[in-house]
Amino acid sequence: MQTLESLTRDARALANGDILLSAPEAEVARQLQICNACRYCEGFCAVFPAMTRRLEFGKADIHFIANLCHNCGACLHACQYAPPHEFAVNVPQAMAQVRGQTYADYAWPPALGALYQRNGLTLALALVAGLTLFMVLAVALKGQGLGALWQAPAGGFYGIFPHNLLVGLFAPVFLFAVLALSLGVRRFWRDVTPATSGAPLSTPATMEATDAVLRLKYLDGGHGDGCHNEDDAYTLSRRRMHHLTFYGFMLCFAATSVATLYHYLLDLPAPYDLPSLPKLLGGVGGVSLAIGTAGLWRLNLRRHPAHGDAAQKPMDRAFIALLFLTATTGLALWAARGSAALPLLLCLHLGAVMALFATLPYGKFAHGVFRTASLLRHAVEKRQPNPIGLGAD
Numbered sequence: 001m002q003t004l005e006s007l008t009r010d011a012r013a014l015a016n017g018d019i020l021l022s023a024p025e026a027e028v029a030r031q032l033q034i035c036n037a038c039r040y041c042e043g044f045c046a047v048f049p050a051m052t053r054r055l056e057f058g059k060a061d062i063h064f065i066a067n068l069c070h071n072c073g074a075c076l077h078a079c080q081y082a083p084p085h086e087f088a089v090n091v092p093q094a095m096a097q098v099r100g101q102t103y104a105d106y107a108w109p110p111a112l113g114a115l116y117q118r119n120g121l122t123l124a125l126a127l128v129a130g131l132t133l134f135m136v137l138a139v140a141l142k143g144q145g146l147g148a149l150w151q152a153p154a155g156g157f158y159g160i161f162p163h164n165l166l167v168g169l170f171a172p173v174f175l176f177a178v179l180a181l182s183l184g185v186r187r188f189w190r191d192v193t194p195a196t197s198g199a200p201l202s203t204p205a206t207m208e209a210t211d212a213v214l215r216l217k218y219l220d221g222g223h224g225d226g227c228h229n230e231d232d233a234y235t236l237s238r239r240r241m242h243h244l245t246f247y248g249f250m251l252c253f254a255a256t257s258v259a260t261l262y263h264y265l266l267d268l269p270a271p272y273d274l275p276s277l278p279k280l281l282g283g284v285g286g287v288s289l290a291i292g293t294a295g296l297w298r299l300n301l302r303r304h305p306a307h308g309d310a311a312q313k314p315m316d317r318a319f320i321a322l323l324f325l326t327a328t329t330g331l332a333l334w335a336a337r338g339s340a341a342l343p344l345l346l347c348l349h350l351g352a353v354m355a356l357f358a359t360l361p362y363g364k365f366a367h368g369v370f371r372t373a374s375l376l377r378h379a380v381e382k383r384q385p386n387p388i389g390l391g392a393d
């Protein structure tokens with residue numbers, strides 16, 4: 001029979017969320033207790049300074065800290081308590097498992113969090129649906145059977161899919177993705193804010209977190225030589241390939257945005273020729289995205305098996321492959337302008353972009369959003385007095 005004291009303790013723990021920890025969360029809490037006694041990795045990344053501000057780890061602390069981790073592998077390769085030691089400390093793996101759980105738990109609407117369970121299949125089905133949609137539309141609009149997919153169209157790609165039809169298809173899907181990601185990360189933010197001092201965002205904190213995101217600071221291993229991939233050697237490849245992918249994606253997005261402004265404000269409809277701004281941005285962005293994703297794919301195949309969560313490999317690879325397909329079909333469209341291959345390539349490209357937009361809130365893209373939120377909270381929290389009495393860091 002429980003005593004009054006143990007009931008009170010359980011009630012307090014319940015209020016903190018401690019006894020509701022899932023198995024991956026409890027494993028992170030266990031490992032962080034060991035790390036907190038050891039502290040060898042204090043200078044590696046943001047995880048360890050955040051950890052040393054805590055003596056216990058509730059659910060919100062664990063979600064916050066797990067999303068600070070960049071899975072760089074530095075603490076695993078440095079750890080004297082890593083497997084086969086009986087303490088079995090593998091921080092990147094434990095953190096990755098919790099991160100996967102947070103993406104699903106904070107998905108909006110909540111029922112769609114289930115799409116993370118077989119995420120490779122989800123993205124593959126979304127791609128098939130996207131390709132089918134545009135091929136069927138192309139055939140139906142032209143009324144010439146499958147021959148409509150292989151002929152030089154009059155009027156460029158708007159001769160195949162009218163501009164307003166494309167806007168009507170893509171705008172709702174993209175806006176829904178933005179809404180879903182925003183509502184998901186808002187709930188995450190509300191949960192982790194009380195656990196990270198509760199202080200509001202400040203300009204210096206925002207600047208610091210933005211710098212960490214844009215430079216991918218925590219993939220530098222804490223010393224600037226890079227992180228690990230397949231072995232003990234440091235490499236900057238992961239950081240560089242992430243940068244090529246991220247900035248390539250942003251340049252492609254900028255190309256689409258500029259083209260939209262040209263269309264509506266300047267009455268200059270696509271297609272554009274060199275050296276127009278949409279063409280330059282799209283070309284440079286497409287090449288950067290293709291190289292970055294090819295590099296990430298190669299690094300992912302060679303990744304040390306103890307890094308991260310093996311169960312999330314299909315999610316990682318499906319997202320990389322979808323980005324690669326989006327980039328390469330976009331570049332191929334550029335080269336195929338005016339040729340008979342244009343309709344088929346256009347269907348491939350639009351199908352890939354549609355699948356990408358539709359799955360943004362339910363795939364690997366979420367890691368950038370939740371990690372940014374955690375880095376912002378970390379930059380705020382580190383500016384507050386240390387709650388365990390060792391002064392501000």
Ligand code: SF4
Pocket residue numbers: 034035036038039040041042075076078079080081082089091
């Ligand atoms: S990962 Fe290992 S070496 Fe690093 S702080 Fe934790 S226990 Fe210490």
Ligand code: SF4
Pocket residue numbers: 041044045046047048068069070071072073074075076091092095218
């Ligand atoms: S894997 Fe890298 S980013 Fe994650 S906790 Fe270890 S050192 Fe920090």
